[in-house]
Amino acid sequence: MTHTLGIMQPYFFPYLGYFQLIASVEQGLLFDIVHYQRQSWMNRNRVLDAQGGWQYINVPVTLEQGRLIEHARVLDRPGALRRIKGQLEHYRKKAPFFRETLQVLERTFALCQSDSLTELNARSLQSVCDYLGMDFTWKRCSALQLPLPEISYAGQWALEISQLQNARCYINAPGGRAIFRPQDWLDRGIELRFLALTPLVYDPAPYPFVENLSILDVMMWNAPQTIMAFIREQTRVVP
Template structure:
């Protein structure tokens, strides 16, 4: 029996949490969902790392204050160099706390900013995903939905987007994160002969030096404390168990 082509579709997030990469690792084709309105103060322009003293703090990408009225594909960044410098300053406590992979992660951040020359939020976020996947040795070949020129029918509910894109691209299986199950209508997927599946929440704990461990922070936090081989092995183990 031939393997089902599994499709993943997500808005592009900025150095998202480990579960995002779990989804990437389980899919055969990845679509960057960039054709809907940008949501301000979302995971698209910020994520969380450890705070120097207690808890967590945001690292963020400032965007044009009028961007909330535009589509994800069009949102411009404000002064990416200043954002890069600020984030590099925000991670310095990892070095003083003895995070073993501080220099690798710092270089990963710099490489991401260097690769996103367009000045668009979407491209910065995709660059953060690509750089992280390369570091973890995860296959990743993103395609922007806005570049595919798919002829989709009128969309009348949020869950229909994934169904119609999956149908247009000939996917036999669509995989979604565990949240948002309520937006889907399983009977519609059954009618189209496409399997609708969901991942489970990741649970990956690790030592964080003098800091208290906080779950589900940005992948930046995970990579500060763990060798890439351990992270990839964890993701591959989930892929095998929940295939």
């Protein structure tokens, strides 16, 4: 057992905490082998609106061949990109990194070679990490064809995958602690730990600050060096 592992569902331009997890593990997996949930972070996220509140940005999705996340397909990818760019237009004259952030968004959509939602979200993570100067080598669970046993409770997914991947330590995002059974991890000799996150507070004047918006909002107002310094200095892992 030689590495730390993180597992997350493939979210669409997720909040900063997702990237803090990426920075905290040596191996990561996009968990796309469970049922797709509509109106989830997999096909939408939040950014500021022009009135000082927040709004959803999203891509429309269909499930044509199955019910799993890996089966979700994006409808009208070019149209979704145009709509999201329109929703971000009010940032143009106010956010100092509007142009750079828009390029990350456009690059994400341009790199996609299929209508797979998992691919789009993987590209979003890759594009953001490239912009920030982070390594991103996460793989899709669906591509690994893991010989998983029957799963009897939600927290067992991560346990079984961790064992199959020879992980010595599994790190989870702050939420979901209740689904795990710590004794099961002790019995397998795998350390179970969690991120302890504090918000990156910044000034999006003339708009009010809203916590845990999409990484797109964070990048609009903060230089990549500022974001990376926060990730390095403020990310903690706890039992």
